[in-house]
Amino acid sequence: MPVLENRAAIVTGASRGIGKAIAAAFAREGAAVVICGRKLDTLQQAASEIAGTVLPVACHVGRKEDIQRLVEITNREFGKVDILVNNAATNIAQEPVLQVDETKFDKMVEINLKSAFRLIQAVAPGMCERGSGSIINIVSISGLRPQYQGMLYSMTKAALIMMTKSYAQELGPKGIRVNAIAPGLIQTALSEYYWNDSARLEHTLEKQPIRHLGQPEEIAEMALLLAGEGASYITGQTMVVDGGRMNPIDFL
Numbered sequence: 165m166p167v168l169e170n171r172a173a174i175v176t177g178a179s180r181g182i183g184k185a186i187a188a189a190f191a192r193e194g195a196a197v198v199i200c201g202r203k204l205d206t207l208q209q210a211a212s213e214i215a216g217t218v219l220p221v222a223c224h225v226g227r228k229e230d231i232q233r234l235v236e237i238t239n240r241e242f243g244k245v246d247i248l249v250n251n252a253a254t255n256i257a258q259e260p261v262l263q264v265d266e267t268k269f270d271k272m273v274e275i276n277l278k279s280a281f282r283l284i285q286a287v288a289p290g291m292c293e294r295g296s297g298s299i300i301n302i303v304s305i306s307g308l309r310p311q312y313q314g315m316l317y318s319m320t321k322a323a324l325i326m327m328t329k330s331y332a333q334e335l336g337p338k339g340i341r342v343n344a345i346a347p348g349l350i351q352t353a354l355s356e357y358y359w360n361d362s363a364r365l366e367h368t369l370e371k372q373p374i375r376h377l378g379q380p381e382e383i384a385e386m387a388l389l390l391a392g393e394g395a396s397y398i399t400g401q402t403m404v405v406d407g408g409r410m411n412p413i414d415f416l
């Protein structure tokens with residue numbers, strides 16, 4: 165039997181990259197999946213490339229009214245939300261700390277952090293009523309140690325890790341598991357700078373125990389595990405999926 169049969173899921177930021185791979189894995193395992201992003205045409209294209217039940221809904225996760233609409237549509241179409249994946253994020257402030265301004269600070273918090281809070285607040289009451297649910301926040305190894313010239317990105321991901329633990333503690337007794345996945349370098353549009361130059365990539369992979377460039381599907385497999393009953397005893401955790409990058413080969 166498919167492991168997510170009869171489940172309804174929301175995956176944010178799923179028109180490409182990691183979110184799209186997660187949506188495809190969930191749909192493959194029987195879930196009805198609502199995918200969101202800002203642009204309906206790219207979402208429709210993504211949905212057409214995924215086998216299974218996939219509903220594209222345009223939603224800017226930084227906007228409260230868009231989030232309400234996303235949850236309303238999911239409830240109307242599929243009757244519930246069993247699985248929520250907070251995946252959409254941005255990195256608009258890749259610069260020295262002293263150049264970071266307040267506008268970027270607020271925007272990064274709004275999109276990378278507050279969106280997850282708003283979505284969890286919107287779907288968790290229904291999960292509590294049914295006594296089950298799985299929430300997965302996509303963070304980053306940059307939330308475990310600072311990304312050079314990426315303070316806002318690291319800061320929002322670190323805060324999301326703590327949000328994950330806090331929700332896990334309070335919602336666990338109600339049957340809801342809340343976990344995070346911290347990817348290392350994965351080949352997507354977001355991380356293009358780090359892999360599109362072969363010399364830079366080679367330098368990055370030199371110290372990584374698993375030598376290949378991570379693929380979105382390798383994150384999706386972890387999301388699938390956390391979404392299903394195979395992870396029934398796991399909550400509050402941050403699963404690092406990074407090819408060993410946080411445990412580098414270092415000959416001193």
Ligand SMILES: NC(=O)c1ccc[n+]([C@@H]2O[C@H](COP(=O)([O-])OP(=O)(O)OC[C@H]3O[C@@H](n4cnc5c(N)ncnc54)[C@H](OP(=O)(O)O)[C@@H]3O)[C@@H](O)[C@H]2O)c1
Binds near residue numbers: 182206346349
């Ligand atoms: N790639 C990596 O190496 C890496 C490493 C660690 C963590 N991560 C994390 O993994 C997650 C996915 O990243 P990715 O690499 O797959 O990125 P990506 O390829 O750039 O995809 C981002 C997705 O999010 C959507 N999105 C962006 N801003 C949005 C907004 N305001 N509202 C709704 N949707 C929005 C995009 O669609 P639209 O542009 O159409 O809105 C797109 O579907 C992020 O949380 C990221 O921080 C990635």
